[in-house]
Amino acid sequence: DTTDDSVYKLLKLPFLHNIQECYCRLFYMPVDLCLVILQLLNLPLIKVLHLLREDYTLKHDSTNSILHTDKYSELETCIAMNSTLLEMKLQFKMNNNPIANQKIVTNVINGVTKNKTITSFSLEVDADSSPLSEGTIEHLLKENHTLQTLKLN
Numbered sequence: 001d002t003t004d005d006s007v008y009k010l011l012k013l014p015f016l017h018n019i020q021e022c023y024c025r026l027f028y029m030p031v032d033l034c035l036v037i038l039q040l041l042n043l044p045l046i047k048v049l050h051l052l053r054e055d056y057t058l059k060h061d062s063t064n065s066i067l068h069t070d071k072y073s074e075l076e077t078c079i080a081m082n083s084t085l086l087e088m089k090l091q092f093k094m095n096n097n098p099i100a101n102q103k104i105v106t107n108v109i110n111g112v113t114k115n116k117t118i119t120s121f122s123l124e125v126d127a128d129s130s131p132l133s134e135g136t137i138e139h140l141l142k143e144n145h146t147l148q149t150l151k152l153n
Helices: 001-009 014-019 033-041 060-079 097-116 136-142
Strands: 021-027 049-053 085-094 120-127 150-152
Touching: 001 033, 001 060, 014 060, 021 033, 033 097, 060 097, 097 120, 097 136, 136 150
Parallel strands: 021 049, 049 085, 085 120, 120 150
Antiparallel strands: none
């Protein structure tokens, strides 16, 4: 099994379905961050998700960019539709693929913008260039009326 396969198998184990709070640190693991976040958000009772990703090399399959785009869209929809999540903190370093960096950050923020239950959102991204597209934060603040705590770095 690859690291990806091992992590995804672990996240699909039935005993995780009772987890309400998840504090996860991925260190030197070459996994697809978008897919890991999706798996964690699909835990049926998840209320608190903190994910720290260190030494992150973004995996990007340039041969199948349609599937890759669908994955980011699915991430946005999953966050937007999650009715149990109250708190989300994502902290990661990204520096090798500015286009993919922007996709993941923008789709996460767009999902939080549409979500009706998240009250605390923290996003800390260490990237060589800003992964935020213009107007993303303004749109978040204008459209989301449930956020009580916001931390962006």
